[in-house]
Amino acid sequence: MSATESRAxxxxxxxxxxxxxxxxxxxxxxxxxxxxxxxxxxxxxxxATGNPITGYVFSWNFAEFGRAVSQYDTQxxxxxxxxxxxxxxxxxxxxxxxxxxxFYGGRHKGTFLFLILLPFFVSFVIRTxxxxxxxxxxGFLFGTLKQLHILPERFYLLSSTTAVIxxxxxxxxxxxxxxxxxxxxxxxxxxxxxxxxLYASPxxxxxxxxxxxxxxGIFAGFLLVFVTNVGDFVNAAVLGGPGxxxxxxxxxxxxxxxxxxPMAATLSSILxxxxxxxxxxxxxxxxxxxIQEYAA
Amino acid sequence: xxxxxxPNKGFRLDDPAFIxxxxxxxxxxxxxxxxxxxxxxxxxxxxxxxxxxxxxxxPLDAKWEKWWKQQKPTKELVFANWPYYIDVTDDxxxxxxxxxxxxxxxxxxxxxxxxxxxxxxxxxxxxxxKSGQSIGNDIIVMTNTWQLTELMMQDFLVPLWQxxxxxxxxxxxxxxxxxxxxxxxxYTVTWQSGMTGIAYNPKLTGREITSFEDxxxxxxxxxVGMMSDLTxxxxxxxxxxxxxxxxxxxxxxxxxxxxxxxxxxxxxVRQYYDQSYITALENGDTWITQAWSGDVFQAHAKGFKDLxxxxxxxxxxxxxxxxxxxxxxxxPLSALEWMNFYYTAETAGLIxxxxxYICPVPSAQxxxxxxxxxxxxxxxxxxxxxxxxxxxxxxxxxxxxxDEYQAWQSTFSPVVQG
Numbered sequence: 001m002s003a004t005e006s007r008a009x010x011x012x013x014x015x016x017x018x019x020x021x022x023x024x025x026x027x028x029x030x031x032x033x034x035x036x037x038x039x040x041x042x043x044x045x046x047x048a049t050g051n052p053i054t055g056y057v058f059s060w061n062f063a064e065f066g067r068a069v070s071q072y073d074t075q076x077x078x079x080x081x082x083x084x085x086x087x088x089x090x091x092x093x094x095x096x097x098x099x100x101x102x103f104y105g106g107r108h109k110g111t112f113l114f115l116i117l118l119p120f121f122v123s124f125v126i127r128t129x130x131x132x133x134x135x136x137x138x139g140f141l142f143g144t145l146k147q148l149h150i151l152p153e154r155f156y157l158l159s160s161t162t163a164v165i166x167x168x169x170x171x172x173x174x175x176x177x178x179x180x181x182x183x184x185x186x187x188x189x190x191x192x193x194x195x196x197x198l199y200a201s202p203x204x205x206x207x208x209x210x211x212x213x214x215x216x217g218i219f220a221g222f223l224l225v226f227v228t229n230v231g232d233f234v235n236a237a238v239l240g241g242p243g244x245x246x247x248x249x250x251x252x253x254x255x256x257x258x259x260x261x262p263m264a265a266t267l268s269s270i271l272x273x274x275x276x277x278x279x280x281x282x283x284x285x286x287x288x289x290x291i292q293e294y295a296a
Numbered sequence: 297x298x299x300x301x302x303p304n305k306g307f308r309l310d311d312p313a314f315i316x317x318x319x320x321x322x323x324x325x326x327x328x329x330x331x332x333x334x335x336x337x338x339x340x341x342x343x344x345x346x347x348x349x350x351x352x353x354x355p356l357d358a359k360w361e362k363w364w365k366q367q368k369p370t371k372e373l374v375f376a377n378w379p380y381y382i383d384v385t386d387d388x389x390x391x392x393x394x395x396x397x398x399x400x401x402x403x404x405x406x407x408x409x410x411x412x413x414x415x416x417x418x419x420x421x422x423x424x425x426k427s428g429q430s431i432g433n434d435i436i437v438m439t440n441t442w443q444l445t446e447l448m449m450q451d452f453l454v455p456l457w458q459x460x461x462x463x464x465x466x467x468x469x470x471x472x473x474x475x476x477x478x479x480x481x482x483y484t485v486t487w488q489s490g491m492t493g494i495a496y497n498p499k500l501t502g503r504e505i506t507s508f509e510d511x512x513x514x515x516x517x518x519x520v521g522m523m524s525d526l527t528x529x530x531x532x533x534x535x536x537x538x539x540x541x542x543x544x545x546x547x548x549x550x551x552x553x554x555x556x557x558x559x560x561x562x563x564x565v566r567q568y569y570d571q572s573y574i575t576a577l578e579n580g581d582t583w584i585t586q587a588w589s590g591d592v593f594q595a596h597a598k599g600f601k602d603l604x605x606x607x608x609x610x611x612x613x614x615x616x617x618x619x620x621x622x623x624x625x626x627x628p629l630s631a632l633e634w635m636n637f638y639y640t641a642e643t644a645g646l647i648x649x650x651x652x653y654i655c656p657v658p659s660a661q662x663x664x665x666x667x668x669x670x671x672x673x674x675x676x677x678x679x680x681x682x683x684x685x686x687x688x689x690x691x692x693x694x695x696x697x698x699d700e701y702q703a704w705q706s707t708f709s710p711v712v713q714g
């Protein structure tokens with residue numbers, strides 16, 4: 001009797017030990033099918049030689065990496081430049097909004113967040129295309145301003161770096177506000193009050209207390225926005241002009257038009273590698289603890 | 297990219313089929329074609345009343361002859377085409393030409409508008425064809441681009457049994473018989489042709505446009521639209537230089553790339569556009585742009601009546617969208633039957649009266665004029681070009697290998713991507 005009991009207990013114990021692994025099985029399967037396999041396929045394609053007619057052979061051909069960097073260095077740098085600038089502008093624009101909602105939103109917080117998310121129910125591409133109409137040279141905005149002689153006749157904004165970065169910022173707003181809001185909302189108000197009690201000015205309270213405590217939100221938003229924006233190709237294609245091509249456009253071109261699959265795969269690998277480096281550097285500079293804290 | 301020749305590929309905020317229903321299509325197109333025809337008045341010359349070119353069917357090799365003779369007639373046909381590329385009734389539900397075909401042959405047609413661009417469509421079907429499976433279509437339509445050459449090179453197409461296409465040899469325009477990209481029409485027959493010329497807004501340019509030189513005019517700096525498709529972009533520059541793109545050499549390509557680079561450096565180019573060039577022209581972002589003839593007709597129907605399409609004095613590019621049978625097709629005999637049925641004045645005329653690109657069947661002109669009684673379509677040199685017009689058209693360069701294609705791409709891609 002006691003033997004069977006202890007056996008059952010042992011089995012239960014075993015089950016308990018294995019449970020986390022069994023429960024995580026779907027995630028592992030998912031990661032393997034949709035991350036590990038495609039990634040391996042991409043890396044092996046980047047080392048292949050051949051052409052679409054004769055087929056491709058895996059051949060440890062690292063030369064493509066050198067070619068990719070020398071041929072597309074401008075576009076790579078530009079993408080990281082656009083990505084960094086648009087992320088920074090988005091942060092500066094959205095922080096006050098998130099701050100205001102978190103601290104002064106009162107019982108309408110949910111409504112405000114919903115209003116910010118509302119435009120994002122419309123497809124990303126359509127929202128970007130809509131700017132073509134709003135900012136059209138002879139459209140209702142610039143056309144009117146030109147008629148009133150507020151703008152010179154030849155003025156235009158579309159097909160420029162400004163338009164591309166503007167588009168990137170516009171499309172990232174919600175992705176930055178939400179993590180910032182979560183981080184700011186979590187800040188213990190007693191800490192803020194304590195800063196005041198200790199004669200910190202509101203400005204000092206912000207810089208010394210609120211901003212550091214919201215760092216996890218800044219980092220989460222940075223991850224979401226920077227990574228997406230560096231690899232973006234829609235804004236450059238729709239709002240850009242000569243000299244605004246980003247690396248995403250180059251990858252798309254190499255895949256569909258040039259049918260240079262090794263180059264497309266190589267550029268994708270390089271892009272991913274550089275993004276991981278950027279995230280690592282950011283985490284080192286601003287400290288990984290806060291990030292872990294956020295994750296927890 | 298290359299590909300967005302069909303008037304309304306991709307999504308648009310409006311639906312041309314819907315607009316057609318609202319805007320008295322005949323009248324609109326009459327205005328459009330009339331305007332186009334005026335520009336060509338000087339060219340109004342005898343037409344190809346009959347297109348008997350003397351071309352004869354070419355016999356199949358033994359293997360394919362045997363294959364064709366083993367095929368059994370079926371009562372089905374799956375036809376994949378580009379959006380808005382066939383006649384429709386006003387309610388948008390029926391295609392009279394296909395219904396006539398079903399009445400005449402008993403073959404039911406499943407008509408699909410699934411082709412959005414040559415490159416993406418090729419990327420979609422190539423892996424399936426490579427694995428030896430059927431893509432489920434009996435006829436597909438592709439432009440004479442590298443992707444079409446690739447389909448032939450990869451042996452993805454069924455050679456046509458030309459004996460079964462007597463109407464093609466009787467009625468086809470010489471411009472579509474034995475083209476450079478498919479000698480002897482071994483695999484393809486043309487569905488529609490079209491022109492890449494120049495479109496402009498006279499109110500913004502302030503003057504008439506006559507030449508490719510105008511795309512390089514510094515007066516229009518910041519408002520000139522060029523195409524991001526490298527075949528179209530390079531060909532336009534070569535026409536400006538007086539080089540025939542079809543006979544060009546890699547040296548010519550470099551010269552063309554140099555003047556394009558110069559055009560960009562001087563700030564003349566506003567943007568390198570995909571099919572969205574027409575929106576840019578409508579919005580006034582561009583004053584003058586490389587353009588596909590059919591898109592300008594569509595723009596007129598949407599109410600942008602100022603826009604003009606011209607054939608520059610250096611000539612225009614002429615492209616062809618072609619019907620072909622992919623390997624693994626389940627109803628190849630039905631496919632041949634349709635191709636043959638299409639090459640009649642009645643069917644081609646019925647379709648052309650709606651599509652308004654360039655009709656590959658010259659005798660459809662009389663049919664549209666006398667039976668459909670739409671003289672403006674029939675008399676338009678943009679739909680039924682005159683001999684003189686045809687003399688001004690140029691074909692795309694036909695790539696003989698992937699290396700050649702790559703050489704072209706790498707010559708012109710820095711212009712667009714710099």
